Amino acid sequence: MRIALFITCFNDTMFPGTGRAVVTVLERLGHTVEFPQEQTCCGQMHFNTGYRPEAVPLVERFARTFAEYDAVVTPSPSCVGMIRDGHPVLAAQYGSPALQRRTAEVAPRVHEFTEFLTDVLGVTDVGARFPHKVAYHPTCHSLRGLRLGDRPHRLLRAVEGIELVDLPAADSCCGFGGTFALKNAETSGAMLADKARAVLDSGAEVLCAADNSCLMHIGGGLSRQGSPVRGVHLAEILAAVEGGAR
Amino acid sequence: MNENRGVVWLGSPAFPDAARRALKDTQLRANLKRATGTIRDKRLAVASELDDWEALRDAAAAIKKRTARHLDRYLVQVERSVTAAGGTVHWASDAAEANRIVTELVRATGEREVVKVKSMATQEIGLNEHLAGAGITAYETDLAELIVQLGDDRPSHILVPAIHRNRREIRDLFAATMAQWGQPAPDGLGDDPAELAEAARRHLREKFLRAKVAVSGANFAVAETGTVVVVESEGNGRMCVTLPETLITVMGIEKVVPTWTDLEVFLQLLPRSATGERMNPYTSTWTGRTEGDGPRDFHLVLLDNGRTDTLADTVGRQALACIRCSACLNVCPVFERTGGHAYGSVYPGPIGAVLTPQLVGVENAASLPFASTLCGACYDACPVKIDIPEVLTHLRAEVVEAGRSGKRLPTAEGVVMKAAAAVLDSPRLLAAAQKAASLGGRAIARGGRIGWLPGPLHGWSDTRDTPAPPAQSFRSWWRANRGPEGKERAGKERANTAPESKQFGENEGEDR
Numbered sequence: 001m002r003i004a005l006f007i008t009c010f011n012d013t014m015f016p017g018t019g020r021a022v023v024t025v026l027e028r029l030g031h032t033v034e035f036p037q038e039q040t041c042c043g044q045m046h047f048n049t050g051y052r053p054e055a056v057p058l059v060e061r062f063a064r065t066f067a068e069y070d071a072v073v074t075p076s077p078s079c080v081g082m083i084r085d086g087h088p089v090l091a092a093q094y095g096s097p098a099l100q101r102r103t104a105e106v107a108p109r110v111h112e113f114t115e116f117l118t119d120v121l122g123v124t125d126v127g128a129r130f131p132h133k134v135a136y137h138p139t140c141h142s143l144r145g146l147r148l149g150d151r152p153h154r155l156l157r158a159v160e161g162i163e164l165v166d167l168p169a170a171d172s173c174c175g176f177g178g179t180f181a182l183k184n185a186e187t188s189g190a191m192l193a194d195k196a197r198a199v200l201d202s203g204a205e206v207l208c209a210a211d212n213s214c215l216m217h218i219g220g221g222l223s224r225q226g227s228p229v230r231g232v233h234l235a236e237i238l239a240a241v242e243g244g245a246r
Numbered sequence: 247m248n249e250n251r252g253v254v255w256l257g258s259p260a261f262p263d264a265a266r267r268a269l270k271d272t273q274l275r276a277n278l279k280r281a282t283g284t285i286r287d288k289r290l291a292v293a294s295e296l297d298d299w300e301a302l303r304d305a306a307a308a309i310k311k312r313t314a315r316h317l318d319r320y321l322v323q324v325e326r327s328v329t330a331a332g333g334t335v336h337w338a339s340d341a342a343e344a345n346r347i348v349t350e351l352v353r354a355t356g357e358r359e360v361v362k363v364k365s366m367a368t369q370e371i372g373l374n375e376h377l378a379g380a381g382i383t384a385y386e387t388d389l390a391e392l393i394v395q396l397g398d399d400r401p402s403h404i405l406v407p408a409i410h411r412n413r414r415e416i417r418d419l420f421a422a423t424m425a426q427w428g429q430p431a432p433d434g435l436g437d438d439p440a441e442l443a444e445a446a447r448r449h450l451r452e453k454f455l456r457a458k459v460a461v462s463g464a465n466f467a468v469a470e471t472g473t474v475v476v477v478e479s480e481g482n483g484r485m486c487v488t489l490p491e492t493l494i495t496v497m498g499i500e501k502v503v504p505t506w507t508d509l510e511v512f513l514q515l516l517p518r519s520a521t522g523e524r525m526n527p528y529t530s531t532w533t534g535r536t537e538g539d540g541p542r543d544f545h546l547v548l549l550d551n552g553r554t555d556t557l558a559d560t561v562g563r564q565a566l567a568c569i570r571c572s573a574c575l576n577v578c579p580v581f582e583r584t585g586g587h588a589y590g591s592v593y594p595g596p597i598g599a600v601l602t603p604q605l606v607g608v609e610n611a612a613s614l615p616f617a618s619t620l621c622g623a624c625y626d627a628c629p630v631k632i633d634i635p636e637v638l639t640h641l642r643a644e645v646v647e648a649g650r651s652g653k654r655l656p657t658a659e660g661v662v663m664k665a666a667a668a669v670l671d672s673p674r675l676l677a678a679a680q681k682a683a684s685l686g687g688r689a690i691a692r693g694g695r696i697g698w699l700p701g702p703l704h705g706w707s708d709t710r711d712t713p714a715p716p717a718q719s720f721r722s723w724w725r726a727n728r729g730p731e732g733k734e735r736a737g738k739e740r741a742n743t744a745p746e747s748k749q750f751g752e753n754e755g756e757d758r
Contacts, residue, residue: 007720009670013680014713015749016720023728035724041670046663048620050642054667061671086639144622173579177619184617185705186266190275190583191619192709216749220710223695223750231749 004034004066006074006110009041015212018075021239022113025126026073028239033073038065044082047090049179056094059087063102071120072110075235077148077211078141080112085145112142113235114151114210124154130240131161134232135204137195139214140173152210152234159237160246167207168198176217189221196221199229210234251551252341252372253605255400258590260613265584274410274585281409282576288522289573289627296514306515307631309508310567314557320469320502321548327472331534333544338496340551341371347547348373348461348494349380355492357382357459363476363483364388365463366404366570367496367549369592370605373461384461385427385453387482389446396423402586402594405520405572410585413437424449450482460486460541464497465569466512467546470505473533474546477516477526484528493532493541498549500566512569515629519571552605561640565600567630574624574634580617589614596624600637608644609652615641658702673721680719687715695750713750 003026007019023033042062043055062083066072074080084107091103117123136156142148156164175181175191195218199207205228209215212233219231258264268274293299313320325335338344348368352360360377362368362384374384374395386395393408394401397419401407408416417437424431429449435441462483466475474495476483487493503509517526535544557563575581575595586594591602591611599618603611615638624634649657656664669675690696691714699707706712718726 009676012676012720013683014715016716016718016723019720020723035721035728037721037725037729038673040673040676043670046667048639048642049659049663050615050639050644050646051660051663051667052643052646054663057667057671085636140619140621140623144626171623173619173621173623175579175619177621180616180619181706182702184262184265184580185708186262186269187580187583187617188619189709190269191579212749216713217710219749220706220712223711224697224709233749 001031001070002034002068003031003071003073004036004069006039006042006062006066006072006079007035008074008076008079011075011212014216015233018212018233018235021233021235022073022075024239025117025128025235028127029121029123031121034069036065036069042079042082042087043090044079044086045178047082047086052090053094055086056090059090059095059103060099062087063099063106066106066110067102070109071116072106073113073116074110075113075210075233076213077112077139077146078213080110080115081141081145083107083110112146112148112210114148114155115146117155117238118151125158126155126238127246128158128238128240129160129242129244129246130237131163131242132206133163133165133204134206134208134237135165135167135199135202136170136234137167137174137199137207137209137214137218138170139209139211142210143171148210152208155234155238156208159240161242162237165202165204167202167204169194170198172198174214174218176214178213181217188217192217192221196225196227200227205229206237207231208234208237250340250342251606253370253552253593253602254591254611261584261588261590261617262613264588264590265580265617268584268588271585273412275583277410277412278582278585281406282582285406285522285576289519289576292518292522292524296518302511302515303629303631305511306569306629307567309503309511310630311564313502313504313508314500314563314566317499317502317557320504321499323469323504324467324472324502324546324548327469328534328544328546329472331472333472333534333546336545336547338547338549338551341549344371344496344547344549344551345373345376348496349377349382351492351494351545352377352382352459353380355459357492359383359385359453359457360459360461360494361385361387361453361457361486361490362391363460363462363486364391364407364478365461365496366592367463367498368461369401370498370551371496371549373496385450385457387450387453387486388478389443389480389482392446392450393419396420396427400587401592403572403575404570404593404595404597405575410587413439413442416442420445420449428452454482454485454489457486457490459492459494460490462487462493462495464495464501465516466503466509467497467501468504468506468509469502471533473506473531475509476530477513478528478530479521479523479526481528484530487530487532488540490541492543492545494545494547496547496549498551499553500568516569516571519569519573519627519629556601556604559604562600562604562637564632565597565604565637567632568597568601569630571629573627573629574632577623577627578618579621579623580619589617596634596638597632600632600634600641603641603645608641609648612645612648615639615645677719677721680715680722684715684717684719687712688717711750
């Protein structure tokens, strides 16, 4: 199985550690990961902000770049949602029949990281050790977009030493919403304030999510409040072997 | 602006500005949190006790879709059935025409007042204001609508229009205003819900007994028999559709269901989704006129008001399936914070954000499709499965396209989006931009955090830190460690001990 990593432009730029963690976990499980250099962005920001024609070259690029792989793994549920739901819409609206076909061909081979581990590889214990108190925030795209269900929890429960705590009102949106946080910064901030309070109430020392964008949003609010709670992407917890390999 | 359509409150600020104002009202925030939270929990409980809930939602969506596709036929069937049963059907292309029709009908009776059943359609067209202009007083008889009317206020929720008020505010309002309009509030009125309801009941009772004309909306109209259906909780609707001599119903054309078998699906979904009840207390149905029983005259005004335009949009038309249950409002994290007034429309919340721009044109409600994080809670809650996030992104594209065709100079956002698209379509430019962002970001960061950002980003940085970008992007790390230059290093990776990125704060691992 040829596995490609789609890092996403946001993780590539801001959170390369998450990409390295995905590589670490997959290699630990005995797989080889490739990183096609021509990859850039799924076009989610443009699509969600209403700039559809601008996103079309990115859809073409994605289909072209990943056409030859058996599996495309990405640590971002919202980008997977864009590829599954947004790319066909753009291809139908602006693209050629060939693009529609190529988009339809690649989409089923794109897997969010936890989907890939649990559904494709059939693994929940990836040999991680992370002795910390962790709250998991199901991001909207994890929960309602991709319907990841308990996949992240199953993976986290198998981590040695981890103490999982409940996050109150976990299914509420953190208020990020991409450009929503800029266009409606105050409303976004009000949602963030409630989410940050829930994180603090949970007693967790680490906040975990499957998407760095929401995590950066919540973490940004917590950091501003001077909270020591840190945001860590799920992949990085799964890559961790604190205290030595198991 | 299509001035003949109503729907929006003229002069309302754009959503972000209105929301900013609303967020400062801590009483409003508390009222909304309590009220939406309560209905949300009740809805979940009664929806989850039906094991065919998902099948019901699918059926409802399918019925609405099929009916919309053949709406022309079903509407003519409604007209034929209602007429055969002794009613009169009127067709109104927009709000102005509907208002004219209703006003003429009331005038013809010689009456100067009407009682009203809660109705979104008549709010949409601004009927009360229009009637007032013609010297006719319209009395709202739904408790929450009465609260809104007495307060000279605007509704902020489709189902619970006074959701922004708590009971102390309502007590004060009743005590201060009821006397002006009829039966005064009793002396020493307290804020106990039962006491407040009793005061409203007494105040309204004299209006029910006196009124000769009633105006209602409709939840459904069954095409095969021409039966109009109103679903309500307080019995005020039952009073209005039975006691007066003349009944005028204003109904959006999308409210038609073909058969009673179809209606059954919605009567299961609506109360559970709306009030979290298995069954609503009052479901009134009437078919034209019945000699010696109820109103002597029945008029049905079929309202288009932008609906045909909406129907022409293959993505947006699903918004017409809405049965006005408000489940999407109650689960919406944005609505919970801002309340309904911020939407500047009689249709607030997620459904309002997709319905309003379609009814009045996207250029007249351009901020509404952006008033959402696309979190999807609305779609999950919707009993007729309207994919609200899908329609929102669809309308966002229409807003941007309308701006492009209407203006010669592109907006700042448009320039940024174009530039970003060019950068993101080139791995080489992206790598260069990453390098620049890293240098720039790290130059303004303190302790690994960026506290302030310029221009349009300041709204973000007012309440959030941003992590400094790492020194090395993933792609440059890959090139150095796994690409042609770094292949041999791949095998000798040091054992990973702890997560490398901490998202915030100084991160030694990435400085190397």
